[in-house]
Amino acid sequence: MTHTTTDEPRREASGAVVPVLAFAGIVVAVMQTLLVPVIKDLPQLLHTAPSNATWVLTSTLLSGAVATPIMGRLGDLYGKRRMLIASLAVMVIGAMVSALTSQLLVMIAGRTLQGFAMGAIPLGIGLMRDMLPRERLGSAMALMSSSIGVGGGLALPAAALVAQHTNWHALFYGAAGLGVLAIALTLLTVPESPMRAAGSFDLPGALGLSAGLVLLLLPITKGSDWGWSSATTLGLFVASVVVLLLWGLYELRAEAPLVDLRTTARPAVLFTNLASIMVGVAFYVVSLVLPQLLQLPKATGYGLGQSMVVAGLCVAPLGLTMMFTAPVYARLSARYGPKTTLIIGLLIIAIGYGGGLGLMQAAWQTILTSVILGAGIGLAYSSLPALIVGAVPASETGAANGLNTLMRSIGTSVSSAVIGMVLANTAHTVGGMAIPTMHGFRVSFLIATGAVAAGLLLALFLPKAGRPAQHVRLRAGSEEDAAVLEEAEEVLRGFRGRVLDATGAPVPRAKVTLIDHRGQQAGSAVSDEAGHYRLAVPAQGAYVLAARALGHGPLASAATHSGEERAVELDLSLPGEAVSV
Structure with missing residues (x-):
């Protein structure tokens, strides 16, 4: 038997820790969003067929999904700061590989390495839990969780500007530079957490989860190209179910599993993870629809005829609003708890998509839609890590948040596949080119609204909890505060x-x-x-x-x-x- 002891958790952290960790999250989002402005040009840039060019995006998604829970577990075992730096370092290497090539296979290899950066989100949240005092933890986790949207919102116009005026490889040089800066700032300002989980790394569990996720996400992301009823697509779905079932049986019997499925099955964790999938779906739909609507020529009768840069600027408020909701989330969660805050966020998202159905006639209307959706998604994203952190032991924070981040990634993958299929099937062909239609855009918004409704239903099933512990501050000998403690812990x-x-x-x-x-x-x-x-x-x-x-x-x-x-x-x-x- 192994028994791991730890030093006392560090609870005093410099004021730079939170912004530096959030910056690392923004770098991850920038890496993910880099190629969005040049998606339609990738086949020409890489001298390949459109179906092959999509692997440049799919490879990053797959490696990120695999790396996220694994890096979270490695952080719990060997140090979250150490693994955060390792994740960013692999991303920098991948960005440099992509910057120096126009060959498809080498580009895919570089983008696969860049996907490892996704582990930075759960690792940053774990570091915050281990180091920050309770009164700062709520807003800090909210900022870290929202950073993925903030980075995406800021990267869209910036990447469009670079792609429009310089060689597209400059995008990767920029991502590598940001990664190096994030590593340097982390080394200078973020101390290592003394918290360690007991046990050893579950290599068979990691390999089984990796295989199951690849088998699941491949047909989701490529189904529209291969055909949803094709033998390849259906065979991979069946294989993924078999592999994940066998993996689950193994994890239940493992002495030190990669993912504690018994903890994951607890209602507070299970329903949070399922709701995360729906939030991921809702987040990605607006990112796919609005830039295309804005850039379509006015001659279509519904396109808004904006440039690549202007389209990016119109969608940027999505990420900026997510950033500004972090302190709002902290106040709401302190008063009502993260479950209520998640429900409020989902309701705001529903309003954004519902109103967006009738707000597609002008650029300012897309900005308004972006702001409303950003506020809702920011509140929802900020609530998810707080719900997870409040439901698992401290030694499992990294792995549990890694799994939650994975659920969001699955949501964005499903969203990308489904919306891509909807827009393709409703498109008009003009001069040999498929042009998305307004009908396709509206159906996409309706699908997002349906996902939000499902998320709301799941959120209602979350166990009722008292005021989160991280927002309770006690004074010795205070009867009033003792009563608050009793209320906050009655469900522990x-x-x-x-x-x-x-x-x-x-x-x-x-x-x-x-x-x-x-x-x-x-x-x-x-x-x-x-x-x-x-x-x-x-x-x-x-x-x-x-x-x-x-x-x-x-x-x-x-x-x-x-x-x-x-x-x-x-x-x-x-x-x-x-x-x-």
């Missing part, structure tokens, strides 16, 4: 109580570690100024709570949890002898 499945010294006085900043029956760490916490601690348990069973603090002897207390959705009260009294820890 785990242990809670106070760490006290030999005289019964509270011990602040004591490290409390939860150890399961196998001797492995299942979670950890640091007591607040009033000595309060809280620890979630992954399952019922026998545990040991080990507590230590500077100036006190260590304590190990055995306890059992029935697995019910309640907290077991357990105060921990540390010996008084001064001990160096």
Whole structure:
């Protein structure tokens, strides 16, 4: 058996940590959005058929989907900052490979390496949880989660400007430069988290998940080219189901699984992940539809006749509004909880798409639609990591958020495939070119509205939770704050109580570690100024709570949890002898 101990989690971080981690997320989004302005020109640029050129986008999507949960787990095991830098470094290498070639296969290899940057989002969220004080955590995670939209919104006009006035390879040089800057800033300002998960890396689980995801996402992204009823498409779907089922059976029996499926099956995690797919669908539809509508010539009768750059600027408010909703999310979530904030965000998205059906006649109308959708998507995206973080042990933050980011990626993949098929099947052919129709655009918006409705239904099934722990600040001896703590923790499945010294006085900043029956760490916490601690348990069973603090002897207390959705009260009294820890 392995037993991993950790130093006390760092809770004091410089003010630069949050913006630097958010910048890393923006770099990832820029990498994803780089080629959107030149999608239609890729076959000519790479001297290949349109069906082959789409692999330049598909390869990034597939590698990002595979890398996201794997990098999250590696971060939990070996250090989140270390893996964040590794993800960005692989992206930089991939960007340089793409910058130096116009050969299709080499370009696909470079874009595959760039997909590894997707791991930066869950790793950044995990670092924030480990280092930031509770009152800053909500808005910080919201900013990190929204960075993927912010980067996409900013990259569209910037990439269009570069592509329109310089060689398109300059896009990759720019992405590599941003990646190097993100690595340098991370090394200078972001400390490594001391939190480590117990166990070893699950290589068979990683290979099984990778194979299952590739088999699933390939037919989703290429189905419209191959034919949805073709033997290749259907065969890959069947193969993906078989592989993922076998992978799930293996993970349930593995001692240190890549993904703890029992935790993932908990309603708070399961419904959040399913809702994430729907948010991913909703996010990508507007990114696909509005730029095309804006750039179509006015001679079509519905196109708005704007240049590539102007079209990018009209859609940019989508990402900018997502960034500005982060502090709004923090206030809403502190008052009503992330579940309510997710529901509010989904309702705003529904209003944006519903109103957008009648707001397609002028450029200013597309800007208004982008702003409304950006506000809703920003609130929804910001709520997702808070819901995940509140439902899993600290040692699983990276892997759990990696899986959640993967669910969003699956949503965008499904959105890309379905909307691409809708626009292709409703297009008019003029002079040998397929021109999207207004009918196709409106059907796409209706599909997005349907996805939002499904997301709302899933969000309603999320368990009701009290005020999030990260927004609760207690003062020692305050009866009012003790009542707030009781309200915030009444649904916790785990242990809670106070760490006290030999005289019964509270011990602040004591490290409390939860150890399961196998001797492995299942979670950890640091007591607040009033000595309060809280620890979630992954399952019922026998545990040991080990507590230590500077100036006190260590304590190990055995306890059992029935697995019910309640907290077991357990105060921990540390010996008084001064001990160096």
